[in-house]
Amino acid sequence: MLIKYLIISLLILISASTVCAVNNGNGPVVGKPSPNLLGRTLDDKPYNLNSDLGRTKVINFFWISCKPCREELPELARLEKKFKKVKFIAVHTALYKDAEEPGNVAKFIKSLPAAPTNIVLTTSKELGDNFNINAQPHTMILDENNVVLLNISGNNKANMQQLASELNRLK
Secondary structure (H helix, E strand, O other), X not given: OHHHHHHHHHHHHHHHHHHHHHOOOEOOOOOOEOOOOEEEEOOOOEEEHHHOOOXXXXXXXXXXXXXXXXXXXXXXXXXXXXXXXXXXXEXXXXXXXXXXXXXXXXXXXXXXXXXXXXXXEOOOOOHHHHXXXXXXXXXXXXXXXXXXXXXXXOOOHHHHHHHHHHHHHHO
């Protein structure tokens, strides 16, 4: 009987630690399928990540009022030119605010020296929860079946080097 309680307690402890690990704000679980992403492109076409298969993708979550995002988007555009077989998608979302007007996002993108080709706008405040991110910028690599290969939070030189290194490895 004691062994039964010990095993049940151990299973509860393992389950609780797994939940904590998943909800740390570091992005979707590596090795698992990405949550779906629904939005609209800047030219007002629908976007559905679940329908976008067959190609490695870099997904970057940004917000127009985020200074590190402003600095990172041109770096991502540079990597997009280098890794032509990879689809780069910059997703505008305000994690804790209402969605920005599409015209404001378009104006922001035009103000940058460069930005990824594919821009998606979202209106869901739950997006941060669905993707388990709590800060921007947040960048992830998905394989051709949308399985998460890498999560990177924040903008710094080491993160961009890690992203480029992983993309090189996937060639």
